[in-house]
Amino acid sequence: MSQNWQQPQQPQPPQQPGGYGYPAQPPQPQYGGPQQQPQFAGGFPPPAPPVGRQGNPALAILAAVVAAAVGGLLYAFLLSAMADTDGAEPKVTQFAYAGVAVGALVGFVIAKLGGRNPALWVVGAVLALAAVFFGELYGYAMVAADWVSNYADKAGAPSTVDIPTANDFFFDQFGDLFDGWKKDSGFLTYLFIALSPVAAVSTAYRLGNR
Template identity: 35%
Template sequence: MSQSATPPQQPQQPQPVVQAQPVDGNPYAQQPGAVPPPQAPNAPYVPPVPPVPARNNIGLGLVTAVVAALVAAGVYGVVIGVTKHEIGWAAVGVGFVIGLAAGKLGGRNPVLPVVSAVLALGSVYLGQLIGEAMIGAKDLGVSFSEVFFDHFDVVQEAWKAEADPLTFVFFAIAAFAAFSGTKKASL
């Protein structure tokens, strides 16, 4: 009787286990589905990190720049009305505030520096008109709103009469500060 011998089988080699690597290539990153380790007892509570504020939103940047321009114009007008002088550093502040607001929330959109410079020009002009109206109201003994809203044409004529080359230098300073401030704030 012949017995058929079964050929000896080769022992199976264990296959290496390949773990999935994260997409970013960090082998120490937490794997999907992993549970974080429990917090140590008596450890203080650490709140989660808040989300990063929205950036690169041109609409939000423009709206914020317009609001900043109106507020800066009011402040600049009050400074002129109280001191009865135009102040160069205040014009720089007007432009910088507008540029900072547009750049921080609007991001790197190339339209924002140009719009900020235009808003700075309008803001300085409005501020100078507010200052003229405050000075005129004080001299005439009437309210600011009466002079500014009821006699706006007179306020503009007074501005034209008092405008000198330095007035236009303040326009340029504010526009430059707004343009460069937007660029720097968006980085």
């Protein structure tokens, strides 16, 4: 019997995705289309400007007025204590640190209670100037009263003689007191008075910007 003989088939090489005889190519990046970009948080917002501590302007002004009055009286007492009233004429010693101390006191109070408020610093400077001016004049009134009292004792005046007090000179004879103060004042006197508002603003500025 004869059988149909068939030629055995040759084994075929495995087919590769890239085509016969070529290795598969890695995928190429796509250009022109949307690409994945690294994601960021969009940046941090700029820091907010520092805000000064808020205070109570009304309370600060009220406390600064009290501090100015107390500082002016202390200035007057110190001026009177440093004066020489035993001679033929009273001699008053001027000093700069008292005005600086009064201004620093007013500036400290108004910045401590009023916060970082430049308008209040100006108010403090005016109050400090008024306090030192008041201290100068009331101090001169105290010096005048002390000198008159010493002169009356040396002259042997009877105790019934009415010797004017510092309040009498300040309130009843303010014009004469002011004229005498102007005549006795010099460049240093006005310079020391001017140091008071400068000290008030400087103290308030440093304290308010902490």
